Amino acid sequence: xxxREKSQPxxxxxxxxxxxxxxxxxxxxxxxxxxxxxxxxxARMWDADGNEFIDYRLGWGPIILGHADxxxxxxxAAAIENGITFAATTELxxxxxxxxxxxxxxxxxxxxxxxxTEATMHALRTARGYTNKEKFIKFEGQYHGAHDYVxxxxxxxxxxxxxxxxxxxxxxxxxxxxxKIRDYVYCLPFNDFDAVEQCIKNHHGEVAALxxxxxxxxxxxxxxxxxxxxxxxxxxxxxxxxxxxxxxKTGFRLANGGAxxxxxxxxxxxxxxxxxxxxxxxxxxxxxxxxxxVVGGGNVTHAGTFGGNGLSMxxxxxxxxxxxASPVLDNLARRGERLKAGxxxxxxxxxxxxxxxxxxxxxxxxxxxxxxxxxxDFSHTDEEMYEKILTHLYHLGVWAEGDxxxxxxxxxxxxxxxxxxxxxxxQEAVKRTLDK
Ligand SMILES: Cc1ncc(COP(=O)(O)O)c(C=O)c1O
Numbered sequence: 468x469x470x471r472e473k474s475q476p477x478x479x480x481x482x483x484x485x486x487x488x489x490x491x492x493x494x495x496x497x498x499x500x501x502x503x504x505x506x507x508x509x510a511r512m513w514d515a516d517g518n519e520f521i522d523y524r525l526g527w528g529p530i531i532l533g534h535a536d537x538x539x540x541x542x543x544a545a546a547i548e549n550g551i552t553f554a555a556t557t558e559l560x561x562x563x564x565x566x567x568x569x570x571x572x573x574x575x576x577x578x579x580x581x582x583x584t585e586a587t588m589h590a591l592r593t594a595r596g597y598t599n600k601e602k603f604i605k606f607e608g609q610y611h612g613a614h615d616y617v618x619x620x621x622x623x624x625x626x627x628x629x630x631x632x633x634x635x636x637x638x639x640x641x642x643x644x645x646x647k648i649r650d651y652v653y654c655l656p657f658n659d660f661d662a663v664e665q666c667i668k669n670h671h672g673e674v675a676a677l678x679x680x681x682x683x684x685x686x687x688x689x690x691x692x693x694x695x696x697x698x699x700x701x702x703x704x705x706x707x708x709x710x711x712x713x714x715x716k717t718g719f720r721l722a723n724g725g726a727x728x729x730x731x732x733x734x735x736x737x738x739x740x741x742x743x744x745x746x747x748x749x750x751x752x753x754x755x756x757x758x759x760x761v762v763g764g765g766n767v768t769h770a771g772t773f774g775g776n777g778l779s780m781x782x783x784x785x786x787x788x789x790x791x792a793s794p795v796l797d798n799l800a801r802r803g804e805r806l807k808a809g810x811x812x813x814x815x816x817x818x819x820x821x822x823x824x825x826x827x828x829x830x831x832x833x834x835x836x837x838x839x840x841x842x843x844d845f846s847h848t849d850e851e852m853y854e855k856i857l858t859h860l861y862h863l864g865v866w867a868e869g870d871x872x873x874x875x876x877x878x879x880x881x882x883x884x885x886x887x888x889x890x891x892x893x894q895e896a897v898k899r900t901l902d903k
Pocket of ligand 1: 527583584585587610613680684713714715740741
């Protein structure tokens with residue numbers, strides 16, 4: 468166990484003022500275990516007692532360069548001198564929008580928001596406004612934020628709650644969501660060509676949008692089968708449905724142009740957040756100008772006091788300038804491959820049946836001998852064994868999420884040396900798990 472001499476009293480204070488001592492349900496790890504982080508630099512972070520971690524959670528994805536990146540911090544520090552919130556357009560905001568348009572294939576018009584949740588909420592409303600239809604399709608295991616419409620059959624839903632595979636039922640995530648909202652969503656198994664085709668054939672008259680995380684950023688980074696995203700594109704074209712890529716995790720991470728570039732498929736709208744600001748809160752949604760023009764002009768409401776504020780824009784501009792100045796994400800993918808190959812080798816040598824999953828920049832592994840193509844396949848993975856290995860790894864100072872659904876994220880600061888240090892500790896974690 469870690470020394471918690473300083474952390475525990477802080478967390479005890481947190482428990483008396485923050486519900487469960489945290490600002491997001493998923494951060495609570497127990498009353499005597501929840502960490503208190505005091506700082507991060509590059510790929511490492513430290514808790515209040517000085518315990519050091521190599522970080523593969525990276526705030527659940529946003530840190531694409533490294534914690535406290537000097538280049539981004541300097542840009543933000545300079546920009547905030549000018550004030551940040553004016554309820555008016557700024558040139559900095561225009562610069563960032565132009566840069567996104569230049570980087571993202573097929574991007575024509577966009578709007579800024581502050582969180583991924585706001586971006587997906589507005590994308591759904593835009594699709595509804597454009598089509599004059601109300602329902603939408605999403606895939607099981609995908610998380611599109613914390614607004615009511617999308618909180619069905621997410622990564623948090625037990626597979627047992629999803630209904631029969633041939634007749635899936637949307638599983639509401641938690642209480643507080645009006646039951647009737649279930650009627651607006653179809654939840655389907657990812658990578659199932661026939662299921663989506665059938666659903667669209669049966670219901671296209673009422674479906675405004677099809678939402679997809681192009682690779683499962685909330686389910687071990689599972690990638691689309693060959694042709695799956697193209698299949699979605701052609702079904703949406705044929706039946707007049709707005710195709711929405713939720714790129715909150717994949718955007719500015721898989722490639723400079725995100726999943727659009729990595730998988731070569733252009734949706735009507737995509738949503739961005741996380742890597743766009745390297746940890747500063749900034750998000751966007753945008754795409755085809757005909758669809759996006761219903762915002763405002765077509766009377767679809769999009770609003771937000773802090774949208775396009777100077778702090779977010781300065782951070783985003785700095786991140787995008789860095790990503791385009793040199794092949795940061797390609798180089799990162801090479802180190803991601805090194806990590807993936809190393810983890811694979813260690814698990815193979817330990818005779819643990821496993822599947823490597825995801826893109827090198829957002830990857831994972833699962834303990835199972837069978838292929839994993841969608842969230843229902845988790846029923847044959849050994850989640851307990853995964854968590855045990857990851858718990859040992861955490862105590863050795865490498866922090867990736869213990870829940871096997873959440874992938875490992877890499878950032879520019881994960882050097883070859885840090886990857887090798889991770890692999891040495893991973894080998895020890897596997898050994899400790901199997902010795903027990
Ligand atoms: C794919 C995806 N969409 C949307 C969101 C919501 O983003 P935020 O937490 O910024 O509201 C998340 C958050 O993890 C996400 O992974």
